[in-house]
Amino acid sequence: MAKCNMLFSLIRMAPGTVAVPPLSAVQISSPLLRRIQSIPLTVDSFDNRATLPEPWRGKRDAELSSASGIAGCVFVHAKGFIGGNHTKDGALAMARTALALLGK
Numbered sequence: 001m002a003k004c005n006m007l008f009s010l011i012r013m014a015p016g017t018v019a020v021p022p023l024s025a026v027q028i029s030s031p032l033l034r035r036i037q038s039i040p041l042t043v044d045s046f047d048n049r050a051t052l053p054e055p056w057r058g059k060r061d062a063e064l065s066s067a068s069g070i071a072g073c074v075f076v077h078a079k080g081f082i083g084g085n086h087t088k089d090g091a092l093a094m095a096r097t098a099l100a101l102l103g104k
Contacts, residue, residue, distance in 0.1 A: 033074060034091035036098075038081045051080035052094070053101050070094055 038048035055067050056076040064073035064083075072090040076083035085091040 032086060033084045034086070034088050035082060035084045036091050036095045048081055050099060050102050050104055052076045052083050052098050054080070056080070056083065056098075068094065068097060070097060 036052070038051050041047045041049060053068075056064060057080045058076070058078040059067055059073075060075045061073065064076060065071055070085070070090055070093045072086035073094065074084035074086060083091075083094055085094055
């Protein structure tokens with residue numbers, strides 16, 4: 001929750017500087033994992049602005065890479081609020097592809 005609070009603080013500090021509020025964030029979790037995380041509607045909400053696509057949810061590794069068409073996938077949580085990839089480019093591709101599939 002602390003990272004989410006920091007993100008919402010940044011959004012409040014610079015109103016109007018971003019045309020569209022962020023829907024997801026990519027973060028470095030470890031040297032071997034980059035995460036993509038949906039951003040909640042509000043700081044204390046469990047509802048997200050955008051979740052990862054249903055066909056990806058609950059999948060891991062090669063099965064997820066095959067379903068998404070993106071190399072290096074590690075996981076997507078069954079609820080779709082978080083996922084991971086081995087590379088920054090892979091995590092960004094997951095974010096871009098998910099948003100495109102959601103029409104955002």
